[in-house]
Amino acid sequence: MSIPGQEPVASRPRRYSTRTILIAAALGAAIGIILVPVNLALVGFATAFPPIASASFGLWGMATLLPLAVLRRGGSGVIGAAAAGVVLIVSPGALLMVVVMAMWGAVMEMPFFVTRYRWFGWIMFTAAGVISGLISCAISIYTYNLPSMDGGLVALICTVQIASFVAGSLLSLVVARALARAGIAGGLRGDDSR
DSSP: OOOTTOOBOOOOOSSOOHHHHHHHHHHHHHHHHHHHHHHHHHHHHHHHOHHHHHTTHHHHHHHHHHHHHHHOOTTHHHHHHHHHHHHGGGSTTTTHHHHHHHHHHHHHHHHHHHTTTOBOSHHHHHHHHHHHHHHHHHHHHHHTTGGGSOHHHHHHHHHHHHHHHHHHHHHHHHHHHHHHHTTOSOOOOSOOOO
């Protein structure tokens, strides 16, 4: 029996093919290429007005969730995020970006891991977005020094971060479906109209 908004996935072979790894890396690198100018543009805004920078956080999550949505394989999001991190080496974070992106990839895959990578519908992607947004907000306590800010601004920053992660998560699912319709990368399998 299927849960509305979820699509079960049959168990897959344990080994990764070269094709799977390269698709995950290519999708992550494509998001990384988009993130380089975004990251450079937001360097000044992050400290001046954090809600503007927070609005872009969902794009960062797409490096994980787009490969996961297309391939539906555990670990593909971490591969995609690490590939985005390699592209982001040219940004102010340099080599640290690879580590940070791989760690965020692991965090964003957690909801899928908990379900043993069986559910890939909009509910799971929304859950991944909300959980990532909450974790991001908790990290922002230190990176943006939220305790020193007005309570309304803190609420705005956290709300924008969560909304951005949810939007990026759902956009990943939309893009994966568009790729599937175009016949690119195998896309989603089965009935995913829910």
